Amino acid sequence: MAGRYLAIALKEAARSECRFRVGAVLVKGGRVLGRSCNRRRNCSRTDFRHATFHAEEMLMRSTAARRGAVVYVARLNKAGAPLLARPCPRCQRLLVSRGIALAHYTTDAGAGTLHMS
Numbered sequence: 001m002a003g004r005y006l007a008i009a010l011k012e013a014a015r016s017e018c019r020f021r022v023g024a025v026l027v028k029g030g031r032v033l034g035r036s037c038n039r040r041r042n043c044s045r046t047d048f049r050h051a052t053f054h055a056e057e058m059l060m061r062s063t064a065a066r067r068g069a070v071v072y073v074a075r076l077n078k079a080g081a082p083l084l085a086r087p088c089p090r091c092q093r094l095l096v097s098r099g100i101a102l103a104h105y106t107t108d109a110g111a112g113t114l115h116m117s
């Protein structure tokens with residue numbers, strides 16, 4: 001089940017124009033509520049650590065979050081293989097604030113699960 005939504009997140013990641021390509025999908029009750037990839041910010045003066053909106057941030061901007069929804073996050077390397085996409089602390093705080101407590105993410109060896117609080 002997780003694999004199906006991670007596959008959608010991987011497709012989103014493939015659309016990213018960032019150096020680190022990440023995609024995120026929000027799912028509740030078997031329905032995809034929204035999907036996003038990370039995006040460059042328009043400001044060239046920000047340092048590189050804050051130079052992108054993370055995929056989870058884009059997802060929360062574009063999708064009406066629902067309590068109890070599950071987020072799937074995927075990252076691709078240049079060759080198109082999955083990499084570790086565990087949500088960062090900033091995104092974890094954002095997701096929890098929207099009532100999302102469960103994340104599934106790609107790793108270079110498969111998938112991982114994160115319970116957030």
Ligand SMILES: [Zn+2]
Nearest residue numbers: 054087088091
């Ligand atoms: Zn993040």
